[in-house]
Amino acid sequence: MSRRQVGLFFGSFNPVHVGHMILANFMATRTSLDEVWFVVSPHNPFKKRGSLARDHDRFHLVELAIGDTPRLRASRVEFDLPKPSYTIDTLAVLREKYPTYDFSLIMGSDNLASLPKWKNHELILRDFAIQLYPRPGFPGGELLEHPRVTLYDAPLMHLSATYVRDAIRTGESIRYLVPPAVEEELLKSGLYR
Ligand SMILES: Nc1ncnc2c1ncn2[C@@H]1O[C@H](COP(=O)(O)OP(=O)(O)OP(=O)(O)O)[C@@H](O)[C@H]1O
Ligand SMILES: O=C(O)c1ccc[n+]([C@@H]2O[C@H](COP(=O)([O-])O)[C@@H](O)[C@H]2O)c1
Numbered sequence: 001m002s003r004r005q006v007g008l009f010f011g012s013f014n015p016v017h018v019g020h021m022i023l024a025n026f027m028a029t030r031t032s033l034d035e036v037w038f039v040v041s042p043h044n045p046f047k048k049r050g051s052l053a054r055d056h057d058r059f060h061l062v063e064l065a066i067g068d069t070p071r072l073r074a075s076r077v078e079f080d081l082p083k084p085s086y087t088i089d090t091l092a093v094l095r096e097k098y099p100t101y102d103f104s105l106i107m108g109s110d111n112l113a114s115l116p117k118w119k120n121h122e123l124i125l126r127d128f129a130i131q132l133y134p135r136p137g138f139p140g141g142e143l144l145e146h147p148r149v150t151l152y153d154a155p156l157m158h159l160s161a162t163y164v165r166d167a168i169r170t171g172e173s174i175r176y177l178v179p180p181a182v183e184e185e186l187l188k189s190g191l192y193r
Contacts, residue, residue, distance in 0.1 A: 007033040007131055008075075008094070009106040010087055012047065013040050013058050015186065016065045017164050017178050019157035026154045027106050027131055028071035036106065037075045038062045045084035046114065051165060053191055055079055064181040088120040091128060104129035109140035112149070116141070168192040 007027050013020065016038070028036040040059045043049060052058075055076075062074045077093060078085045087105070094103055107115075107130050115121050125148050132140070133154040143149060159177060167174050169192060174183055186192065 003100060003102045005032055005034045006098075006101050006103050007031070007036045007106045008039050008091075008103055009036055010039045010041055010085075010090075012044055012052065012161070013038065013062050014052055014161045015058060015164060015178065015192070016062045016182060017157075017159055017161060018176070019159040021065055021179060022157055023106075023108075023133060023154055024072055025069065026133075027152070030154075031131060031152060033071075033104070033131070035071050035073060037073045038066070039075045039078060039090065041078050041085040043084040045086060045119070046117075051192070057189070057191060061182050061185060064185055065179045067179075067181060086119040088118070088124055091124065104131055106131045106133075108133055108135040108138070109144075110135040110138040112143050113138055113141040115143055165192045 009020070009024050009027070011020065024036045024038065027033055040055065040062055042055045059074060059076050066072045066074055078090050081089060081093065091103065105124070105128055109132060112130070112132055115124070118124065125146060128148070130149045132149050132151045134151070134156065136156065136158065144151070164174055164177050167177065168186060174186065178186065
């Protein structure tokens, strides 16, 4: 039997928005991946925790965003690991926990450009394939030609979680920027207000 191909989409998802959903669904349905897992990171080593919502709130919003979408899953594996969240450590844990799965990383060219600064990045590139998609304004850097990197022409949305948080804080509409169930929960909970 062939091994299950799982693409890991790491992120703060503070909050998850339609840019993430479009990309994840593209990777889950238009590539050789069988599944895409949203791995919600408690703390990106490169980001300040300032406006970061609680881990469980961000995870819950990802679950609401996914709903019953086939091939998409949310993972809270990093919640029980040391902080900040170093991707190489998470990958080691996942490999051990799911020995019959083949994990690869889903990454925008913004993250690929900074990959050389990640903990043990050479081990990541040695052991894991990278499914890359372009982010406007980020050429991707020297790793674009790396044999482990495959570039996909995914549809892109010029949207960020920062934009969504700012809209909430200033009382603007977030309709269509986030999935309907996420909008409903954000309005109800008062998160990011
Ligand atoms: N509009 C988008 N389309 C596709 N991928 C995105 C988009 N926005 C962010 N990503 C990617 O999704 C992953 C998780 O993103 P993250 O949670 O940092 O969201 P963000 O919108 O960039 O957040 P923030 O504005 O708070 O920095 C990262 O790999 C990031 O490159
Ligand atoms: O492992 C590292 O050194 C490392 C350095 C920077 C970012 N990361 C991870 O990259 C992911 C993207 O983060 P973000 O906040 O841009 O969504 C998130 O899971 C971070 O923990 C990991």
